[in-house]
Amino acid sequence: MLNFLLPILLFAALVLAFIGAVRRMNMWRRGRPSKVDLLGGLLAMPRRYMVDLHHVVARDKYMANTHVATAGGFVLAAVLAILVHGLGLHNRILGYVLLLATALMFVGALFVFKRRLNPPSRLSKGPWMRLPKSLLVFSASFFVLTLPVAGVLPEGFGGWALAAVLALGVLWGVSELFFGMTWGGPMKHAFAGALHLAWHRRAERFGGGRSTGLKPLNLNDRNAPLGVEKPKDFTWNQLLGFDACVQCGKCEAACPAFAAGQPLNPKKLIQDMVVGLAGGTDAHFAGSPYPGKPIGEHGGNPHQPIVNGLVDADTLWSCTTCRACVEECPMMIEHVDAIVDMRRFLTLEKGATPNNGAQVLDNLIATDNPGGFAPGGRMNWAADLNLDLMRDKPAADVLFWVGDGAFDMRNQRTLRAFVKVLKAARINFAVLGLEERDSGDVARRLGDEATFQALAKRNIQTLGQYSFQRIVTCDPHSFHVLKNEYGAFGGDYLVQHHSTYMAELISAGLLNLAADAGGSVTYHDPCYLGRYNGEYEAPRAVLRALGIEVKEMQRSGFRSRCCGGGGGAPITDIPGKQRIPDMRMDDIRETGAERVAVGCPQCTAMLEGVVEPRPQIKDIAELVADALIEDSAPAKPARRAEPEVIA
């Protein structure tokens, strides 16, 4: 009886899975076109899965081993089950291998089951609670079914009753694991995930690469949509990426906005996009909601605007673009890209940047700085420093990119400290002076791609006039934009963060440093230096050179928690239950350090905004400048005669 029933069950499930797959692919194809190497991607997929994805998953050893056993066992078991039970290849060796595969899968599934006994809040419940049982039933049923094939038990043992139970078990198992995979069950992650890895929009991320710069909008094409209004405005592979989500909630656990009680949960956002691409409501979502927003009130479909249907605008504006979610995501989903895409539509088409957003963007357009300060005051911080201007120099080794911190009195202390370091090392450096403009970082994260591109193009034009070896800046945001986002507009430079540069100066022996004696220090990794650009080591090397042993925070390095200052979040200022910098200051206090070393003007501002008493906040440049042993500097030659003309 089973010999007759099993092939029918298996192939019916496979046919249904195939139909589901075609249906799902058509949903993704509603998205906009995107250039992807289809075949190359598919060929590279196994490696991306085994190596790149496993790197991320392996941060959690328990889950990595569980997944290897379960998924490995399942893939092997599925192939062999089709051969043995579907096509009737009753070979003893195949039978033993299938037994082994199902046993492996069963053991893996037991650990999945154990994890689900008391699941952490970040995990989604609902159908995901069913999955371990389905896995157990699938593997157990095929194990027992295969025993006769391997010759362990006689054919037809157990009689009708067992046969009926096994048939039901197989029905359950293949429903969940074969066609549930393409019809939206929890196993969808395997099908969509594999294709997502193959056709990822940032293929550079695989093989140890890094790709963090936002993709430019084509503003010359008047018909191209400005950002994403409806789910179908995403590119097809972005939609595919949303579908790959396993709802593990690693993003939720890492998200500073979620922790602060702001109405954002990266996992829910991705699931809402899935609802958007398939149509429906979020009532079936079985994870944590956006803080303060009940589940079941939002819904949408591919052709309906996302904001105020599927997702509220304040959810999108809560994001600090810190990339913690992207860093944690085992499926390598690009949350930040999606958020900025939707913000672009709100800003460029609706003019709906909240709170001070509109004013900051107007200021950037009219004065090239977000504060609306008179552009002529950009060099006031250095009035007594006799800095060389690029305009007056044929060539400089280092172009010091000052950034908009020039207008901020706190950051001016950092800038002056760094100039002191550069002078002590006798570096041939110069600044752009009044020719420098905002890098465009804030405008871009607020979705104003037009203002970003205008600023970028003018900066690139200015930089193109001068000859220099490298750009060094104290601002990780400018650093990231100059390094990773100007390339698309023809600006390719060697750009370094001041911590990297100072580490080089120190190892070259150009700085004469005394040991730091100001007390214990912890170090806060800026998102745009660390996660965006992978620079975790240089700042620590500089601190070591000062004789400082960094008291690391629990969340440091690639797990560093955002200060709350990125992505224009202080400008859009979405209310939550607590402030992100307060949470970060608690992390800092936990180490017991008396000072926290930072390397970013935003982080400095956010952390110094925490009420006293709290550890002191010092930029790395300040710590180095304080430790300098200076010999008598030679007098500088007379300065240029004519005053600079204000642009």
Added chain:
Amino acid sequence: MTIATVALVSIGAHPASGRARRAEQDARAVELGLELAGESLHVLHAGNPHEPALRAYLGMGLDELHVLEQPDGADAVPVLRDYIREAGVQLVLTGSQAETGEGSGMLPYLLAEELGWPLLVGVAQIESIHNGVAQVLQALPRGQRRRLQVRLPFLVTVDNAAPKARQSAYGPATRGLVNAEVVEIVTDELSTTGVLQPARPRPKRLKVIKAKSGADRMKAATAKAAGGSGQVHTGLSAQAGAEVILKLLIEEGVVR
């Protein structure tokens, strides 16, 4: 063609950088117009239609903007007057003072005079328009408001008491149409023959704070300016009232 509501706009200049932008008060006039008339608001500029800053008004969600093409130094009043008269406009909204050019703030007055319309200055809100009568909230110093009833047509100027202008979005700003119209050019004698020179800042009267307590300072900061020698005349005829005013102006040396 009948247009109900017109907002007059000019090219502004950012106070810190001097760069061209949408003028702050004119943008508030457009905002008031959009809240009142929605898409049927007719936005009008007399000047250069190729100025990119004009597009910032389109970015507020307008499909088109009308320009009466004029070179620098041309007088905007006569062309605006003719346009408004011929189009059968009922309500004109504009900022109090331009940020560029003469910036005398005289245009609304001259225009109202030539049209023979009432002019309402410093309007904070237009509450309703029923049967040709508008109920208008006028802003007075120190947050006070005065409710006025005015018969259409009339002209309104807004200042910073009016609602803040909505954000200008890039998409609509680039898509919107600028419709330039050729008009007769009337040279503005005053601005072309006159010599412009930087204004000398008027010396500020030193503020002597006599208050001893916080409450006193609060009182000093919020109290109405004490008029002192002011007089209130009631129940006078127009003739008698005018005589009283003229007498005061002669006393003060305004009229000689």
